[in-house]
Amino acid sequence: MSVEIELKLIARPLAIPVIRQQLLLFPHHYVAPQKLTNIYFETEDNQLRGLDMGLRIRGFDDQYEMTIKTAGEVIGGLHQRPEYNVPLLKPELALTLFPPHIWPENCDVEVLQSRLNALFSTDFMREKWVVTYGKSEIEVVLDRGEIIAAGRKEPICEFELELKQGTVADILALAIELAKSDGLRQGNKSKAARGYQLAQGKTKAVLPSIPVEIDMQQPLSSVLSSILTYWQEQEERWLAGLSESRDGVQQVLRLVQQALECCNELAGWTEPLDEQLAAINQELSVAETVAETLCYSSCYLQCKLALTMWLVHFSA
Template sequence: MENDGNHTEIELKLFILPQYQQPLITFLNQLPGSQSKGCRQLTNRYFDTPGLALRRMDMGLRVRGCDGNYEQTIKTAGTVVGGLHSRPEYNIDINGTTPELALFPAEIWPQTQDIAALQQQLHCLFSTDFQRHCWWVQEGASLIEVALDQGVIAAGNQREPLCEVEFELISGSAADLLPLAQKVAQQLPLRLGKASKAQRGYRLAQQGRARPLDTLHDIPLPMGGDVNACLTVIVETAIERWQLLEEWLQLSLDNVVQQAALWQQLRDCVRLLRLVLTQFALHNDLTLNGFAWLESQLCFIDNALELAYLCTVPKPLQEAGQGQEIAFLAQASLQQLDFAGHLQALWQDSRYGVLQLALVQLLFDLQRRQLLPSVTEDLPNVSGKLLEGFWQQLQVFMSAKGEATAQYLALADALEQGHLLGVAFGHLYPKAARDKFYTQWQDVNQQIVLLGACRRATQLLPAATAALNDIQHGLGLSIERLCRNALRQTPYWR
């Protein structure tokens, strides 16, 4: 095995479903500028101490075997933007399957680290064994290695399939990775891959967890109000969260109530990105068409949220004596929504990956300032105008005449837009004033959610229609009162 020494690995990682392997192989074999490098079977053993000392230092250690040759590799702290991974790595040929830490450069370790003691504690935590098909592809002025890996991650008795595509820069510019990936994504379904093989292995060995997802109240923005820098952070945060939510959706398919909440969070990410790109005129045909398609695929979420809320047996339904029966029916309806099927449907449509890669390209262009928002004001002024537009929209809703339930359910959409604007730009304003403002509107939104859930409950249990109508009437009065009070407060951005 060739000794590559140390370098910074720059690669774009994408996930692919197993049924699309052969179409990918055929496409890459026929792609102009592509040269097949054959297929190899790779064995990989990942090592750490019982206390996960390497993981705590953000390092990953493996020994890779191929055709009787072995190479030890250690990867140190790096970055992931979208699906683009950049991480220093050190590769050294060895004679066996056990890594020797002393062979790595001394400067990669903390000065106080006892390498000998670390060596004694090493043991194999998990393995990734896979078949790798490789191509070298000329894209622009760059040479890129495309690797299709298909195999298994194993930790003890636990196993997880592995199927992914990596676009690694051999020479040239990292800017050429995305155009090549986009060519492939136009032909067959791919999606961004955030979790590395090592991260998935640690989790399978129950030595790691998917990153917890706290509620995203606001995105910390850089000081100075530079529009380009702030938009870069917003887009990067939303893309990263989207990927994490995909991971959580896959891990929690057995919890249908949690699925509803996770799908809502994923839709929030999608709508946040769409809103920001719209307000700053950053859309192109790929994002415009992609968001329109994706929104149509997420139309089941409102139904799921109402059913999930009914599963909690809201207090008004308890008091009406129908709560438990409705909760039972709601749980059964949730089970029939086939969340796994919805996730697979997205992953099997090439438009999903095309949209994700278009957003990563946009992010890359923002970072390099090759794409500039069409605004001349600083961000506080721009965001203030956007939030003021949201405020005026609320005023219009409250003065409109129409059927109360439908009107309030439509108001929920306006409140969501205000929430997303707060997530994007709320960091620019005092937290206390911002929290006070949104707390009142959250109370309104909670009542609207209950209103929609009651309407859904009449479909589940028609015999309870009279009692549910009484509840909805009371909720309408409560929502109107809460809205009037909320509209009296001074907006936090003024």
């Protein structure tokens, strides 16, 4: 078992050559692109999703691996999930090869396997750099391809930063370096989550209302976590074409400003963020500004990453 710690950055195609050049500036080991095919499995009643599990078989170069990711957490876009991997001789499920303790009590694994069907697939080319940054070794991958489910397709174009050894602070610092270029935004959904959504049809979930003021009785880590969750939800919906979420993003930024003004713990941390917030709010005040332009801007992403770094720091 390993605990996967990664950060996802959705990319515009035009940003890719710039990010490639940035990665070459750091000590690294490069791996040429490989084609990866992943098949995800689920029961008709979504039993695995109900357990917050994701099950896949990955194939590359006639080699196969079965992986299950169990319940974890997302902290400001930083994904942390226990993961179990088992090599396979052929692309067929064999759930009994996983450690028994990962399953709920009274779960009949053989019956579960008999109920599983292929739900969707992700096919993409993966290019990889293993980068030495700070005191850490960080794997940076570029994935380009598509998610296929129920006759529908959705593009994949993203960088993923995964901590192999070292500190979470270094993975965030590297992300901030890459965010000096436009064309990236922080992603909160794994390929699997997007695949489930595509397979089952996208629903317009009713989001909780954004508070007018932050609750200063909460720990700072809770305040920052809530703000980042609201921000990501409103951003995703604005990018999906829901114009009312533009106002939601503005309200979230007001909460960020309140946090900067009210939280003594942030003293000395806020100067760059003040300038970034001013620039973002200026863009939002212009009626012609569209989600694709602002949400993929360097200033916007660096602001979110700074909040994520604070969240990790104050959660420690």
